[in-house]
Amino acid sequence: MTFVKKSPWIFHLNTGSCNGCDIEAVACVTPGFDIERLGAKLVGSPRHADIILVTGPVNKHSLERIKTVVEQAPKGKVIVGIGACTISGGLFKDSYNTDPPLGKHMPVTMYIPGCPPKPEAIIAGLAKALEALK
Ligand code: SF4
Structure with missing residues (x-):
């Protein structure tokens, strides 16, 4: 699998998750899965991001x-x-303090299901999300 259009910069945003999804998302950048070899990397600011990766039920x-x-x-x-x-x-x-789904509050391009999804599923989802990048 390769990211063909561009090297996407990804910002990770936790909206009140249990951290399960966050651990799997972070695993994607560890040496075991290493999405940087595919050209993707996490960034520290949304201003630099092509993809916003959201976890949690919207608090x-x-x-x-x-x-x-x-x-x-x-x-x-x-x-x-x-x-x-x-x-x-x-x-x-x-x-009482959650307001899902995320798509109610912002235009979500795609969801990656699971509780939590495995890193392989997250990486496959990111590859699909690239197709939506203009
Ligand atoms: S989907 Fe599951 S693992 Fe992910 S934040 Fe929600 S409860 Fe936690």
Whole structure:
């Protein structure tokens, strides 16, 4: 598998997850999976990101901050939701302080299902997300 269009820079945003998805996402950049060999890398600012990788069920307390962070990414960005929480709220579905799905609050290009998804699934999803990058 190769990233053909460009080397995507990825910003990771946790919206209130249990950290399970975050651990799997971070595993993608460790030597075991090493997405940098495919040209992708994590960046520390949304202003530099082509892809916003979101985990968690959308916590109402942080919703406005989440939107502010996402709005800082350049035009043409792709938003990818990782895990069941971004799709339905997952384990936190009926919690008083969550407001899933992520797509209710921002234009999500694609979801990567699982609780949590494996790094292989996340990398495959990122490769698909590249097709949506303008
Ligand atoms: S989808 Fe599962 S692993 Fe991921 S944040 Fe939600 S509960 Fe945690």
